Amino acid sequence: MNPYLAGILLGLVVIAANFISGRSVGASGAIKSAIVAGVETVAPAHAETATFYKEFNEGHAGNPLNSWLVYQMLGVILGGFLSGVLSHRLTWKVEHNPRITSRTRLIFAMAGGILFGLGSQFGRGCTSGSALSGMAVLSLGGFISMMAIFGTAFALAYFFRKLWI
């Protein structure tokens, strides 16, 4: 799809979310809900005493998985899948630059995921929830997140160039 058209459609999704729900799209918040639910199930005593889970539950009543972002993320998976079906892009593969091995790609994917997960908690949202959604409502924090994320990635691009070019 033409990227500018995709961008306009993306903007319309964000508008719809604000119009219907008074909030916007996100991703990392759903992972936080899943972690809280998981820890509460596996180690309930720990979840009752550790500060992070206590603070989460002060702001969220009921089952952590019964949240707007969790339902939205289930939709994202289905929406991505449907798009892949329509565009004939469904295949199991490790996508990587031919100059690196699959193993290298997966190691860096894991490392990148850990950092992004950690950073999304400091940033109170990721590229979706903090940067895109924040910018849509002209939140100062959204612009700071966007500049810090993209600025750092640009600044470090030289050091990781072998992964991509």
Place this chain on the structure above:
Amino acid sequence: MGPLVINEIISENTNLLLAFFIGIGFGFVLEQGGFSSSRKLAGVFYGYDTVVLKVFFTGAITASLGLLFMSLFGWIDLNLVYINETYLTSAILGGIIMGAGFIMGGYCPGTSFCGAAIGKIDAIIFIIGLFIGVFIFAEGYPLWEGVFKANFMGYPRISEFFNISEGLFALMLIIVAVMMFWGAEWAEKKFPREEY
């Protein structure tokens, strides 16, 4: 009129159901935009494929402009929509950690779920990493709670911060975005790569 759930035009359960459909739209657009490919996403940092920049900024200006017009028409009360809180220190720190994760992993959280949805194994591994990262944050929370809560600035809009009107800021944002689109088109010609 809007936001519908806050004005109690729809129920909380309907809101959660609609969240699922909003998610379908979000995932569908991200995948159609090419965001299920880490090599496409990372391309913006080397200039060979700038789809991220084009989709992301077109999305941001469409959304901000659309919401401002809807507010002007009285269709939505922007005082009732959620404005992200700004904690200066952790916003910058989090952004830096996320940027490092982006260039190493090639995905961000939302796009990794799109990649996983079409069978990208590297995206699935990235998601496992996300869970580990969030878990580390949760378990180590007492260590960084101070940093996490430092320099709280409230819920400012950037237009308030610069003391200009929202419309003027949106116009400046559009001008900057168009200049970046021009730069992006130039970069794709300057740093081309064959099909990947």
